[in-house]
Amino acid sequence: MNLSETFLQKAKDRTLVVGIVGLGYVGLPLAEAYVRENISVIGYDINPARADQLNSGQSGMKHIADDRVKTMVDKKLFRATANASDLKEADAILIAVPTPLDIHHQPDLSYVTNTCETLAKHLRAGQLIVLESTTYPGTTQEVMRPILETSGLVADKDFALAYSPEREDPGNPNFETSTIPKVVGADTEDARAMAKAAYDLIVQTVMVSNARTAEATKLVENIYRWINIAAVNEMKIIFEKMDIDIWEVIDAAKTKPFGFQAFYPGPGVGGHCIRIDPYYLSFKAREHGLSTHFIELAGDINTNMPRRIISRLLEELSLRKQKALAGSKVLLCGLAYKKNIDDMRESPSLELIHILKEHGAQVSYFDPFIPEIPETREHPEFAGMTSVHWSEEELKQFDAAIIATDHTNVDYDTLCSNIDLIVDTRNATQEIFESFSSKIVKA
Ligand SMILES: NC(=O)c1ccc[n+]([C@@H]2O[C@H](COP(=O)([O-])OP(=O)(O)OC[C@H]3O[C@@H](n4cnc5c(N)ncnc54)[C@H](O)[C@@H]3O)[C@@H](O)[C@H]2O)c1
Numbered sequence: 001m002n003l004s005e006t007f008l009q010k011a012k013d014r015t016l017v018v019g020i021v022g023l024g025y026v027g028l029p030l031a032e033a034y035v036r037e038n039i040s041v042i043g044y045d046i047n048p049a050r051a052d053q054l055n056s057g058q059s060g061m062k063h064i065a066d067d068r069v070k071t072m073v074d075k076k077l078f079r080a081t082a083n084a085s086d087l088k089e090a091d092a093i094l095i096a097v098p099t100p101l102d103i104h105h106q107p108d109l110s111y112v113t114n115t116c117e118t119l120a121k122h123l124r125a126g127q128l129i130v131l132e133s134t135t136y137p138g139t140t141q142e143v144m145r146p147i148l149e150t151s152g153l154v155a156d157k158d159f160a161l162a163y164s165p166e167r168e169d170p171g172n173p174n175f176e177t178s179t180i181p182k183v184v185g186a187d188t189e190d191a192r193a194m195a196k197a198a199y200d201l202i203v204q205t206v207m208v209s210n211a212r213t214a215e216a217t218k219l220v221e222n223i224y225r226w227i228n229i230a231a232v233n234e235m236k237i238i239f240e241k242m243d244i245d246i247w248e249v250i251d252a253a254k255t256k257p258f259g260f261q262a263f264y265p266g267p268g269v270g271g272h273c274i275r276i277d278p279y280y281l282s283f284k285a286r287e288h289g290l291s292t293h294f295i296e297l298a299g300d301i302n303t304n305m306p307r308r309i310i311s312r313l314l315e316e317l318s319l320r321k322q323k324a325l326a327g328s329k330v331l332l333c334g335l336a337y338k339k340n341i342d343d344m345r346e347s348p349s350l351e352l353i354h355i356l357k358e359h360g361a362q363v364s365y366f367d368p369f370i371p372e373i374p375e376t377r378e379h380p381e382f383a384g385m386t387s388v389h390w391s392e393e394e395l396k397q398f399d400a401a402i403i404a405t406d407h408t409n410v411d412y413d414t415l416c417s418n419i420d421l422i423v424d425t426r427n428a429t430q431e432i433f434e435s436f437s438s439k440i441v442k443a
Pocket of ligand 1: 027
């Protein structure tokens with residue numbers, strides 16, 4: 001019997017059991033997609049509190065309602081565990097653990113390697129292991145395979161190995177896990193067939209010829225965004241000097257039905273993906289003696305944006321109010337890296353707070369999605385800061401506000417009515433701009 005036979009039969013009978021490692025922004029919706037198709041899921045997370053939280057029907061994420069998790073648990077098709085040996089029951093194990101950068105801006109694959117070390121202790125013949133975490137080409141075969149083979153089982157003979165990048169876009173109302181086509185790559189025919197069968201249960205699959213092509217596909221998608229956002233950030237600075245509103249320009253440009261995709265400027269780039277993934281390719285390119293000029297240049301522009309926003313604030317404070325930043329009270333409106341979610345990983349807002357404090361400003365923040373700043377990798381010193389109470393009285397105390405995230409449930413009218421200087425980095429005040437144009441600086 002070949003490696004894939006039993007697996008493919010189970011997929012056909014829809015009796016396949018799916019194990020998901022890492023129950024965060026990616027892992028939880030993935031589990032939900034399988035449960036919706038009546039496929040049994042064992043979710044494993046290294047954090048026992050996370051497993052307990054999910055088993056008690058709480059999502060722990062603002063953009064995923066608790067009801068959705070309760071439905072999964074009530075159906076008795078989903079169970080979370082912190083016990084890795086439970087994964088023995090799974091036929092396909094899909095891994096969605098973090099892949100951040102270390103302090104030297106190098107890929108930190110420790111979550112992936114730790115996962116593989118754990119899996120190696122419990123691996124059984126016939127299983128399919130798929131990495132979904134974003135990473136550089138070669139990770140599946142060069143990094144994961146040798147660790148998994150310490151189990152004594154051999155890849156492509158005893159178990160199958162594949163890669164399928166996650167394209168989840170948390171908070172996007174138009175797309176979710178099961179409506180975003182999934183790129184899948186593996187190095188053997190058996191592994192490709194098994195991975196395709198596992199994902200065909202929930203989503204349309206796009207097969208590529210090997211794991212490294214799938215790994216590269218994800219990087220290309222995110223580097224494309226990284227570079228285009230940098231280009232538009234640079235154009236914003238140029239057009240500002242020419243008294244041209246970049247947002248109006250983009251709205252006009254995007255009426256072209258072909259050859260143009262809209263990207264928007266902002267206070268910098270945040271999030272666990274776009275801000276990080278390009279450097280995974282830079283790292284791997286160096287191994288081949290090559291440089292990634294576009295990525296580095298875009299990095300210079302994007303990571304300088306927070307300083308640029310603060311220098312605009314500084315200019316306007318001194319021009320309009322004859323005030324210095326030192327001693328001024330500044331409200332940062334929006335901490336999340338993008339609108340309508342509670343994720344603040346790598347958010348430029350943290351850097352904005354840091355620079356403001358560096359200049360001696362008194363900084364507070366408001367974010368309806370983030371009542372308190374948790375411990376973050378980049379700025380642990382801000383942990384415990386809490387969102388200000390939203391009232392006219394409170395707002396009136398501030399000399400200036402910076403809109404760093406354009407959450408839709410923020411009352412920008414009240415913000416602009418009560419604070420004299422608003423630096424809007426997202427065009428969040430577009431609808432009310434005419435009424436408050438003397439107070440708003442688009443930057
Ligand atoms: N968040 C997104 O929008 C998004 C989109 C596309 C791709 N990705 C990629 O998906 C991967 C996961 O990201 P995420 O946002 O879901 O992360 P996350 O931090 O929300 O979730 C990761 C989960 O993995 C758990 N974990 C960590 N180490 C573990 C281990 N050794 N064993 C088991 N569980 C472990 C953590 O406790 C956490 O619950 C990353 O590579 C990321 O780049 C994320």
